[in-house]
Amino acid sequence: MEIGVVYPQIELSGDPHAVRAIGLATEKLGYDYLLMFDHVAGAVRQNRTQPLFGPYSEKDPFHDPLVSFGFLAGITERIGFATGVLVLPQRQTLLVARQATDVDLYSGGRLRLGVAAGWNYVEYQALGQDFATRGKRLDEQIELLRKLWRGDALKFDGGFDQVDNAALNPAPKRMIPIWCGGGSEPAYRRAARLGDGFVFSGPLDKILTGWGQLQSFLEERGRSGEPFGAEYILSEGASVEDALEVLHRWQDAGGTHFAVRTMGHGFTSPEQHIDFLSDFRARSA
Numbered sequence: 522m523e524i525g526v527v528y529p530q531i532e533l534s535g536d537p538h539a540v541r542a543i544g545l546a547t548e549k550l551g552y553d554y555l556l557m558f559d560h561v562a563g564a565v566r567q568n569r570t571q572p573l574f575g576p577y578s579e580k581d582p583f584h585d586p587l588v589s590f591g592f593l594a595g596i597t598e599r600i601g602f603a604t605g606v607l608v609l610p611q612r613q614t615l616l617v618a619r620q621a622t623d624v625d626l627y628s629g630g631r632l633r634l635g636v637a638a639g640w641n642y643v644e645y646q647a648l649g650q651d652f653a654t655r656g657k658r659l660d661e662q663i664e665l666l667r668k669l670w671r672g673d674a675l676k677f678d679g680g681f682d683q684v685d686n687a688a689l690n691p692a693p694k695r696m697i698p699i700w701c702g703g704g705s706e707p708a709y710r711r712a713a714r715l716g717d718g719f720v721f722s723g724p725l726d727k728i729l730t731g732w733g734q735l736q737s738f739l740e741e742r743g744r745s746g747e748p749f750g751a752e753y754i755l756s757e758g759a760s761v762e763d764a765l766e767v768l769h770r771w772q773d774a775g776g777t778h779f780a781v782r783t784m785g786h787g788f789t790s791p792e793q794h795i796d797f798l799s800d801f802r803a804r805s806a
């Protein structure tokens with residue numbers, strides 16, 4: 522099992538020095554990877570005809586994960602980088618292909634691209650994309666990313682993207698893994714069709730049910746014998762003892778990745794988050 526760290530960006534006031542501190546600590550403490558969430562902008566929830574039900578608002582700071590990983594690739598040597606998850610349908614596919622390729626090249630093949638449809642329609646509007654068709658677009662984007670990463674000139678005439686005999690150059694030296702995220706049956710079915718793995722978050726008992734459902738979809742598609750990653754992101758506020766128990770339950774369920782989340786404890790400095798990570802790592806070794 523690979524054990525990673527969730528970057529606690531909403532609790533660090535957008536401090537750029539914290540990215541360096543926690544990135545370096547993740548590697549020094551022996552973790553396998555650093556995971557970052559993605560939001561381009563936070564939206565005010567009040568006074569909206571169409572409610573926003575997601576967990577974040579304009580008061581929660583976010584750094585761009587691919588930009589951050591590009592920086593961290595230059596100051597680390599071993600740890601992997603994972604988006605958990607990138608809201609792909611609100612972004613230009615070709616641009617994401619270019620950015621992800623460069624992160625993977627700069628890091629020596631250490632990127633894992635987690636993608637999902639997202640929930641914030643305000644971000645979609647501000648980025649000029651259609652919120653209503655995000656699921657269909659995501660399916661097409663995963664296909665197009667893999668075609669672009671082959672590096673050959675291609676013609677692609679999709680429902681959302683068109684590429685007229687153009688190539689991504691330089692291309693990555695490998696096919697970057699694409700993991701799916703979400704919490705619904707369509708997300709699980711998408712992963713069974715198109716994904717290299719799945720990023721789960723939420724109450725573990727519910728997630729174990731979802732993981733079983735996803736495994737049945739993999740079996741339906743004849744993929745049960747293929748390598749397929751399953752990551753669980755620890756819920757906020759879990760103590761070290763609770764985190765260790767969840768880790769063991771997830772491992773017993775066949776999980777392959779486990780991301781430690783230090784948010785929800787009231788920490789106010791990178792050092793406090795690092796102390797928690799140090800304690801967990803020492804006790805999980």
